Amino acid sequence: MAVRRRAGTVARVLRLWRLYGTMDFIYMTRSPRSFLMYTLSDLLLTVAAITAMLLLAERFAGIGPWTRDQVVFLLGYSVTVRGLLDLFFNYNVLFIGRRVGRGQLDHTLVQPQPLWMSLLTEGFAPFTGGATVLPGVGLMLWAGERLGLAVSPGWLALLGVNLAASGMVVFAVAYIMGSLAFWAPRGAEEINTSWMHMVDQLKSMPLDGAGDALLAGLTGVLPLGFVAWHPCRALLGHDRSATGASLTCVAALLLAGVALLAFRLGLKQYGRTGSQRYSGLGHRG
Amino acid sequence: MDAPARSDTAASDIVVELCGVSKTYIQRQRAGSLGEVFRTLIRPQVRTVEALRNIHLSVRRGETVAYAGPNGAGKSTTIKLLSSLLAPDMGTVRVLGMDPIRDRERFVGRIGVVFGQRTELWWDHPVAATFEWKRVVWDIPGPRYERMVGRVRELLGLDEFYQTLARELSLGQKMRAELGLALLHEPEILFLDEPTLGLDVLAKRNILRFIRELNREQNVTVMVTSHDMSDLEQLAGRIVMIYQGRIAFDGDFPRLRREFGDQRTLWIETAGETAPKLARAEWVRSDGGRHEYRFDASQVKITDLLGDAAAQSPVLDVETHRAPIDDVIADIYEKWQAGDGGSS
Numbered sequence: 001m002a003v004r005r006r007a008g009t010v011a012r013v014l015r016l017w018r019l020y021g022t023m024d025f026i027y028m029t030r031s032p033r034s035f036l037m038y039t040l041s042d043l044l045l046t047v048a049a050i051t052a053m054l055l056l057a058e059r060f061a062g063i064g065p066w067t068r069d070q071v072v073f074l075l076g077y078s079v080t081v082r083g084l085l086d087l088f089f090n091y092n093v094l095f096i097g098r099r100v101g102r103g104q105l106d107h108t109l110v111q112p113q114p115l116w117m118s119l120l121t122e123g124f125a126p127f128t129g130g131a132t133v134l135p136g137v138g139l140m141l142w143a144g145e146r147l148g149l150a151v152s153p154g155w156l157a158l159l160g161v162n163l164a165a166s167g168m169v170v171f172a173v174a175y176i177m178g179s180l181a182f183w184a185p186r187g188a189e190e191i192n193t194s195w196m197h198m199v200d201q202l203k204s205m206p207l208d209g210a211g212d213a214l215l216a217g218l219t220g221v222l223p224l225g226f227v228a229w230h231p232c233r234a235l236l237g238h239d240r241s242a243t244g245a246s247l248t249c250v251a252a253l254l255l256a257g258v259a260l261l262a263f264r265l266g267l268k269q270y271g272r273t274g275s276q277r278y279s280g281l282g283h284r285g
Numbered sequence: 286m287d288a289p290a291r292s293d294t295a296a297s298d299i300v301v302e303l304c305g306v307s308k309t310y311i312q313r314q315r316a317g318s319l320g321e322v323f324r325t326l327i328r329p330q331v332r333t334v335e336a337l338r339n340i341h342l343s344v345r346r347g348e349t350v351a352y353a354g355p356n357g358a359g360k361s362t363t364i365k366l367l368s369s370l371l372a373p374d375m376g377t378v379r380v381l382g383m384d385p386i387r388d389r390e391r392f393v394g395r396i397g398v399v400f401g402q403r404t405e406l407w408w409d410h411p412v413a414a415t416f417e418w419k420r421v422v423w424d425i426p427g428p429r430y431e432r433m434v435g436r437v438r439e440l441l442g443l444d445e446f447y448q449t450l451a452r453e454l455s456l457g458q459k460m461r462a463e464l465g466l467a468l469l470h471e472p473e474i475l476f477l478d479e480p481t482l483g484l485d486v487l488a489k490r491n492i493l494r495f496i497r498e499l500n501r502e503q504n505v506t507v508m509v510t511s512h513d514m515s516d517l518e519q520l521a522g523r524i525v526m527i528y529q530g531r532i533a534f535d536g537d538f539p540r541l542r543r544e545f546g547d548q549r550t551l552w553i554e555t556a557g558e559t560a561p562k563l564a565r566a567e568w569v570r571s572d573g574g575r576h577e578y579r580f581d582a583s584q585v586k587i588t589d590l591l592g593d594a595a596a597q598s599p600v601l602d603v604e605t606h607r608a609p610i611d612d613v614i615a616d617i618y619e620k621w622q623a624g625d626g627g628s629s
Contacts, residue, residue: 019421027409106370107405111422112394271372271386273310274365278403 012113016121028127035128042086042131049200050075064208069146070236071206076139077235078204078228081166083133086125093123094171094192096178100266101189103275115267147236155235158245162231165252169226170199172255175263182266185277203227219251226251300474300506301344301367306376308337308362308530336362338530340376346473347504349496351517354527355618360510363527364478367508368398381473394423397472399463401479406451412462413447416469423470430469437465440495457488464492468499475499477509481516493519514610526614528621538610545617547582548608553594554601561597563590574601579608 028035057063057071066074085094092098096119099105108118123129144151174192181188202224207215219225231248233239314330316322336359344350354360365371366378369385369392378385383392399405407415420430438444441461446454454462460480467475477496481489493516499505511517517524518538526534526541534541542548550569553576555561560571566580580590587605594600 015421019418023407023410023414023418026414031409106400106403109370109389110368110393110398110405112390112392112424113422114390272374274362274371280404280408 013121017124020121020124021126024125024127038128039131046079046132050204053204063206066206069143073140073143074228074232075204076136076143077232079132080136081163081227083130083136084167085170087130087133089123090125090129091123093119094174096175097181097188097192100178100181101185103278106275159235162248165248166227166231168252169223169255172259175259179262179266182269199227223251298345299343300346300381302379303340303342304377306337306340306373306378308374310334310336335530340532344506346506348523349500349507349521351521351524352508352510353517353524358527359530360527361478364476364510368396368476369393395473397467397475399467399477399480401482405466406462408452409450411448411450415466419466419469425470433469433471437468441465456483457485460484460492474506479511481511481513496520514614518610542613543583545613548613549580549582550606551578551580552604555598556601557598561594563593566590
């Protein structure tokens with residue numbers, strides 16, 4: 001019975017992804033000009049975000065213990081993580097502070113399905129949202145080729161799990177911060193924008209040279225080290241320990257737990273106060 | 286003002302029930318001067334707003350209930366409580382036998398909500414795409430969906446803009462599409478918060494006609510809030526008026542008029558230019574031989590007034606009108622603000 005129910009849930013998630021994917025495709029074909037502009041903007045932003053690091057790696061033939069090609073792999077990994085988040089959590093699902101702060105969560109709450117299911121599927125935008133996934137994967141492939149990586153099924157599994165874990169780290173922190181909008185709708189409406197700016201600027205930075213305090217801050221307080229640096233250390237052999245391979249996953253699970261708690265508390269607050277303001281801005285594209 | 290008695294409806298028929306519901310908001314007060322800024326930093330000033338106070342209300346299946354009140358009276362709070370978007374501080378809310386918050390997922394599948402100032406439509410997609418979205422998310426079986434789409438397209442005249450992007454619709458078209466969307470899963474109850482806000486006369490008439498038909502033909506329970514009292518009078522058999530978080534009146538429109546004075550306007554055209562003195566009517570103005578009076582039809586018979594007038598000057602023509610419901614309501618609000626909290 002439980003198995004059948006679980007299978008039903010999976011089938012429903014897949015059905016919803018198909019729906020939102022189709023809607024995204026229709027949107028793309030209806031406004032090709034907008035689509036091209038968005039895609040171009042995303043690509044330019046991506047190039048801008050990685051160029052400085054790329055030039056540094058080129059100029060000094062690597063950064064710290066990272067060779068130039070390893071830095072390119074790190075950049076590709078970080079771009080892929082960001083691209084996957086845009087692909088699966090578009091339409092302000094990732095920028096949840098906006099939805100909460102603008103009173104738009106009401107639209108989700110009147111849907112007859114669990115809230116997690118709505119949030120997991122509603123932002124799926126495979127055509128307009130994933131412009132940077134392919135360049136990211138391309139960079140990883142190119143760097144992997146040059147590095148002569150021994151790609152085994154185990155390594156690919158490690159890559160897949162770490163990509164998911166890195167995405168979950170960014171997503172969880174976005175929700176921890178975005179939950180503040182339950183208490184301060186106006187003040188925290190754009191808090192996720194600040195977080196994502198920070199991620200974009202620092203995600204591909206090798207942190208090896210950082211002092212202990214800074215390193216603790218960038219992994220413990222603002223877990224930017226788990227977005228790309230830590231998983232790439234495990235993937236490229238800088239850290240061959242089991243702890244190194246699993247640390248990003250552990251961080252992702254811990255942060256997901258905190259995010260769940262914060263969001264639940266926020267929802268309770270939402271039930272008490274409701275949405276005190278409403279703005280249609282940015283809702284559903 | 287005492288808490289109103291519960292409606293004397295059969296329990297099995299009741300689809301909406303609020304028992305002793307209270308809802309309070311805490312509003313932080315903002316500083317107006319530099320000195321206050323520092324003072325409120327140390328000791329924040331808060332104001333408690335009692336949006337709803339010990340509300341008892343029940344609605345029977347198939348009823349159309351107008352829920353009215355001045356700005357900030359608690360109308361939208363009630364609709365949010367009934368549609369699972371807000372939890373009460375005290376009391377219980379039951380709709381269709383369920384707790385809207387606890388049973389949210391099952392519950393929202395059986396109700397329809399339309400907020401006049403919000404949109405459920407996908408902005409960059411045609412109306413048709415949002416309808417298809419609703420079919421999948423609400424899991425509406427194919428034949429039922431086809432039947433309902435056909436019905437709402439016909440009754441609400443959606444065909445002319447069914448393939449148009451939501452952002453290109455006029456306000457009236459948008460509201461028709463919103464209503465259609467809210468009905469696709471055949472809800473048993475429809476909560477409408479200001480559904481005619483900003484609409485022109487024709488769009489408003491079409492929407493009101495549709496809601497009436499829906500209620501009559503499918504026995505859908507409708508609870509509607511609006512500031513436009515004439516809309517509500519056309520639509521609802523029962524009006525619940527809320528003032529400062531309490532139910533101040535619960536009854537039908539004729540009773541409302543009776544209870545708060547059946548105000549009417551009387552125009553008398555006389556041979557002479559002097560306005561006849563009518564002891565039980567209030568003279569408003571005169572224009573040549575045409576004189577306007579206001580009187581309370583529940584207290585004075587019009588034949589008595591005409592008799593008095595004719596005794597003073599030959600009456601050439603007579604015209605009488607009921608005061609528009611908006612005027613009646615405005616008078617009621619004025620009375621309440623003056624300290625008379627109303628009755629139920």
